[in-house]
Amino acid sequence: MKMFAERGLGASPTSAISKAAGVAEGTLFTYFKTKDDLVNALYREIKLDVAAAIMSSLPRTKDVRSRLHHLWDGYVSWGAANPDQRKVLAQLQVSDTITAESRASGYAPFAEIEAMARDAVAEQILRDYPVQLIAATLSALAEMIMVCMAQDPKKAAHYRAWGFEILWSGIAAK
Amino acid sequence: MKMFAERGLGASPTSAISKAAGVAEGTLFTYFKTKDDLVNALYREIKLDVAAAIMSSLPRTKDVRSRLHHLWDGYVSWGAANPDQRKVLAQLQVSDTITAESRASGYAPFAEIEAMARDAVAEQILRDYPVQLIAATLSALAEMIMVCMAQDPKKAAHYRAWGFEILWSGIAAK
DNA sequence: TTTATGATTGAGTACGCACTCAGCAACGCC
DNA sequence: GGCGTTGCTGAGTGCGTACTCAATCATAAA
Numbered sequence: 251m252k253m254f255a256e257r258g259l260g261a262s263p264t265s266a267i268s269k270a271a272g273v274a275e276g277t278l279f280t281y282f283k284t285k286d287d288l289v290n291a292l293y294r295e296i297k298l299d300v301a302a303a304i305m306s307s308l309p310r311t312k313d314v315r316s317r318l319h320h321l322w323d324g325y326v327s328w329g330a331a332n333p334d335q336r337k338v339l340a341q342l343q344v345s346d347t348i349t350a351e352s353r354a355s356g357y358a359p360f361a362e363i364e365a366m367a368r369d370a371v372a373e374q375i376l377r378d379y380p381v382q383l384i385a386a387t388l389s390a391l392a393e394m395i396m397v398c399m400a401q402d403p404k405k406a407a408h409y410r411a412w413g414f415e416i417l418w419s420g421i422a423a424k
Numbered sequence: 425m426k427m428f429a430e431r432g433l434g435a436s437p438t439s440a441i442s443k444a445a446g447v448a449e450g451t452l453f454t455y456f457k458t459k460d461d462l463v464n465a466l467y468r469e470i471k472l473d474v475a476a477a478i479m480s481s482l483p484r485t486k487d488v489r490s491r492l493h494h495l496w497d498g499y500v501s502w503g504a505a506n507p508d509q510r511k512v513l514a515q516l517q518v519s520d521t522i523t524a525e526s527r528a529s530g531y532a533p534f535a536e537i538e539a540m541a542r543d544a545v546a547e548q549i550l551r552d553y554p555v556q557l558i559a560a561t562l563s564a565l566a567e568m569i570m571v572c573m574a575q576d577p578k579k580a581a582h583y584r585a586w587g588f589e590i591l592w593s594g595i596a597a598k
Numbered sequence: 599t600t601t602a603t604g605a606t607t608g609a610g611t612a613c614g615c616a617c618t619c620a621g622c623a624a625c626g627c628c
Numbered sequence: 629g630g631c632g633t634t635g636c637t638g639a640g641t642g643c644g645t646a647c648t649c650a651a652t653c654a655t656a657a658a
Contacts (some may be wrong), residue, residue, distance in 0.1 A: 258520050260434055274637040279617065344518060346432055368625060383572060387590055390568035394560050412553055416561055420594035421544055438646060449609045453647060 251292060255334035259289070259341045279329065290352045294343045296335050301359035303328040308362075314370045315418065320391065322414045329396035330406055336396055363388075379424050384421055391417050425467060429508035433463070448470045464526045467516045470509050475533035477502040481537075488544045489592065495537065496566065496588045503570035504580055510570055536563075551597050558595055565591050 253262045253270050264285055268275040271318060280290035302326035329336040342348055370376040376384060390404045395413035399406040427436045427444050438459055442449040456462035472501040478498035485492060501511040516522055541558045549556060569587035573580040 263614075265614095275616090276618075276638065280635075285616065286644055320469075341518070344515070346435075377589075383583070383586060386568050386572060387565070390564045391561070394564035397556060398560060409557070412557060415551075416594040420590040437644075449646090450608065450648075451606055454605075457648065484640095 251338050254292075254338045254341065259338075259345060261306060269308075280359055287348045289342065289345070289347050290384075291351055292338070293348050294353050296339050296355055297356035298343075298359070299332075299335065300325065300328055300339070305359055305362065314366070314373075314375045315422075317366065318388075318418065319414060321388070322415070323410065325392050326395055326410050326413065329392070330399050330403075330410075333400055336400075339350050340393065374423050379421065387421055388417060391420075425470075425508055427510050428466075428510045428515065430458055433519060433521075434470050452460045456475065460519055460521045463516065463519070463521050465511070466570075467522050467526050468499075468530055470513050470516075471530035472533070473506075473509065474499065474513075480534060488540070488547075489596070490593065493539065495562070495590060496591060497584065499566050500573070500587065502570055503566070503572050504577075504584075507574055514567065516572070522573075548597050550595050561595060562591060565594075 253267050257266070264278055265275055265286075271278070274395070282291065304321055305405075307320075307324075309320055312320075364381050364385060367376065367381040371378055371381065391413055395409050396408045398413075400402045402409070431440075438452055439449055441462075442452045445452070452462070478495055481498075483494055486494075500540050511573065538555050538559060539582075541550060541555040545552055545555065566589055569583050572583045572587075575576075576583070
């Protein structure tokens, strides 16, 4: 992960990865059949990490705004606290080495969010948009804010708050 | 560009590019010193194309919302009309083969937007956020909407309108 | 027609990569 | 101490890549 974060996915040969991991190149291939396999495993692990950071302490009984705020802060703070993982995840999201299965299994822990959004739309708390649009807005804005925070860490807390304002006023009803 | 759009940047050897272009591989290297050089040239060309599509007919005398709406529609419609260029641009934005100079020169035509945003903030038409945040919100939402449109072309017009609603209510003052 | 100039060609070259596999070390069991 | 099992090793292999360059061709001036 460190390798991918600082040198990029395409510029990380297996020789460098194994050296950084302190094992021989062959060892790497006893645990992962191919390099793509390793990349997919890393993707799933990071996704699970995000899910754990966000979904575990979700205040399921509070109102929509509070829950969304919790999601937002959880996700964005995770990104600020784990810059390497964030960078790598951003690369992997757009990479075509990630299989459809990996994407599906990486998405699974977040299905609950979609259900939440559906309910909120039905209750006219969120605007009547397709839930995918709402979800996509959330993640697009979150990723944007995370790079802002990484570029100017002093204002990190401001960016986090501003980002949520933009999100909420962008998708809340009325 | 077609090559990069359909096979990806990393999976497009110069042999395939030159063949698709109908010239010998050597010819390619008489016009571009390296492959990176070609990629950077393509990046600048696409950026200029976007700028031409958006900035040329900007209604500079109308109010902020109208101008922003024009920018939004111009950018997003360009993406829908030029899916290959859009895909390639999305890849190049995150690629590390693009030099700092290329990025700077690609950004130049859009400097006017930043000035517009600054004025609008001063007039309290847009919220008091850093202009970079406003600009980043615009492009993050636009790119998000463009992939929505590409996935479900029938609803393209809806997505374009929804996207602007989200943007405007997200950054407009009050 | 001859000749000079410059563009085009594509087989060739050097290199970096993912992946392999014959050997080696460590460990427990008799 | 012998012996089987298991995990680790890293030089080696084959392939795909970016890039080169001597030869060829197209054009137009003399």
